Amino acid sequence: MKKNLDINVHHITRVEGHGNIIVNMRDGVLEKAHLNIVEPPRFFEAMLKGRSFTEAAIITSRICGICSLGHQITSLKTTEAALGLEVSEQTILLRKLLVNGATIQSNILHAYFLAVPDFLDAPSVFPLIATNKDVVLRALRMKRLANDIADIVSGRAVHPITPVPGGFTRIPSRDELLHLKERIVTEGLPDAVETVETMKALADAIPQFERETEYISLTHDDEYALYDGDICSSDGGTFPVEDYLNVTNEFVVEHSTSKHARNKREAYMVGALARWNNNYTRLTESARDAAETLGLKPQCYNPYMNTVAQVIEVAHCMEESICIIEELLGRGLKAEKPNQIPTRYGRGIAATEVPRGILFHDYTYDNRGQIVAANCVIPTGQNLANVDADMQKLVPEIVNKTKPEITHHLEMLVRAYDPCISCSVHILDVEFKDS
Amino acid sequence: MKPKVAFFDFTGCEGCQLNKLNFENELLDLLAHVDLVEFREAMDETSDEYDITFVEGSITTPACVERIHDIRRRTKVLVALGACAVNGGINAMKNIQPIDAVREAVYGKDKYRFATLPAMPVSAIVAVDHEVRGCPMSQPDFLQLFKALVMGKKPPTYNYAVCVECKLSENECLLTKGQVCLGPVTRAGCEAICPGVGQACIGCRGFIEDMNQEAMLNILTEKGLSVDEARKRLQLFNAYEVAV
Secondary structure: OOOEEEEOOOOOOOOOOOOEEEEEEEEEEEEEEEEEOOOOOHHHHHOOOOOEEHHHHHHOOOOOOEEEEEHHHHHHHHHHHHOOOOOHHHHHHHHHHHHHHHHHHHHHHHHHHHHHHOOOOEEEEEOHHHOHHHHHHHHHHHHHHHHHHHHHHHHOOOOOOOOOEEEEOOOOOOHHHHHHHHHHHHHHHHHHHHHHHHHHHHHOOOOOOOOEEEEEEOOOOOOOOOOOOOEEEEEOOOEEEHHHHHHHEOOOOEOOOOOOOOOOOEEEEEEEHHHHHHHHHHHHHHHHOOOOOOOOOOOOHHHHHHHHHHHHHHHHHHHHHHHHHHHHHHOOOOOOOOOOOOOOOOOOHHHHHHHOEEEEEEOOOOOOEEEEEEEEEEEEHHHHHHHHHHHHHHHHHOOOHHHHHHHHHHHHHHOOOOOOOHHHHHHOOOOOOOO | OOOOEEEEEEEEEOHHHHHHHOOOOOOOHHHHHEEEEEEOOOOOEEEEEEEEEEEOOOOOOHHHHHHHHHHHEEEEEEEEEEEHHHHHHHHHHHHHHOHHHHHHHHHHHHHHOOOOOEOOOOOOOOOOEEEEEEEOOOHHHHHHHHHHHHHOOOOOOOEEHHHHHHHHOOHHHHHOOOOOOOOOOOOOOOOOOHOOOOOOOOOOOOEOOOHHHHHHHHHHHOOOOOHHHHHHHOOOOOOOOHHH
């Protein structure tokens, strides 16, 4: 059939930030299918110029409200690498607890508030308060628990306060951590199991679509890599984080204020599905059981399954959080002063698996401890070329559906990536010539 | 009739909007008192007019200017939410560098591809009726304003320093411990949340009206900052409002 099709979704809803979906087909030939990023640029790297190492994480946290913890932790690790600041085991454990909490909070927000309405044909989560109140209350309870981890360990869930270069300005008390652990055991774990059941009941609404692509994430020998690790490609090979530029290869495209990225293929994917594909053997046993219940098998090439991978990670992160708290309590909490005395000045590079995928920060400091060059590579930016490639394969496959159905499939596809568009435009590379 | 409420985001991190979804314990009660008609981050529906509109983010492009005029025409009450909307926030840091250099630093040879203006608060373009300060906006502060508006009362404003609330909380003064704290000149309303957990105030709520800038700069240089570093610290969230 020689079909003509024009789709223009202006400011797609239920995603973070501003993007448009553009599709043009003429006489059955697809001329255009892409996600047009129209978020105003924010020039964050330029703002970092001349800023003190104590201010870098305060500034980069403001790149994104949803990923503020991820940016902050990555920024702190980058500064510590550049200035040779050692941090304690206790600091690393507390940060890992924060990363697990942030993953739970963000994955729950996406799965329940942004994605589930699609599966139930609802325009938002709000009508579900009347029809599925127990599910909405469970989602709110899980979000509250995850945010309480952040509040207790970092002072505040959005733009955390206490994590600073070299450590924490305040550490949680033994009682706070004991109480937190109790709640994760009695509320968090059962809710995570229920969430898997809810997702299973909705699984038929997840579109069947596959496109083989490259998956990139961190990987770690001893754990499901979130806080730390080496770069891993599903096409083979691990690389040190310091070599990230050889993997991300960013480039500017006409239709996006955020740069795109590619490695060996035309595009690659990062995020929960990439982590699952690369690291599923290191998930906790119950998380792997949950995956089996939900029919997620490695290698999974269906991007819509990213939401399912997020739900599995929630179960994993609940268990991990319990283990981390037990280790912290077993070691005994110590009041520590942040180590902020630089032993060198230079370049530092670090990466963290934030909820939407692998995040890189890269700063160079002068010998006054002020930033002279900064570069950050954001998960959503890395995914954009892959979203476009998916659309270009998907549209011809569903072309016989009605225009609203095609539009709905495309919106669901974009949402499945859980894009964080504000993030993606804030961060582009920069070299300062005058310092 | 419940008031029709809408949320819009301009240039910012959407953390203030996220903070509203973080009212897990109060969200359902809040929603019971209003008719939420537009909130792109969470719902598909839209509306033509609103009783109360919350706006997050700064004005940074010609398209933003057009959009905020359009929203102002269609709403009875407009509330600026968070530092970016109230006083330009962290976005305004780009204003203190030559804009051409900023563009080139980020986009290189493609520097003119995307339009940009100096970052401005919402009040630089249209009339703003109320504000919730902070980065992110503080939840208790938002709740107070929300309740006041729904009940038709006047929301609270703060024109005294964070130090006042910090003393009331009986925190140990961070300035006396040698830290670089902006509490003496920053507007209160946050319950001194940062000094309360050992982190110095960074001025995210903007400065009090009659701030003594010279005295503050003197304190900062006494704590070991250079004059340049002290100025930059004051500008972190306040580069639009404060010429230093």
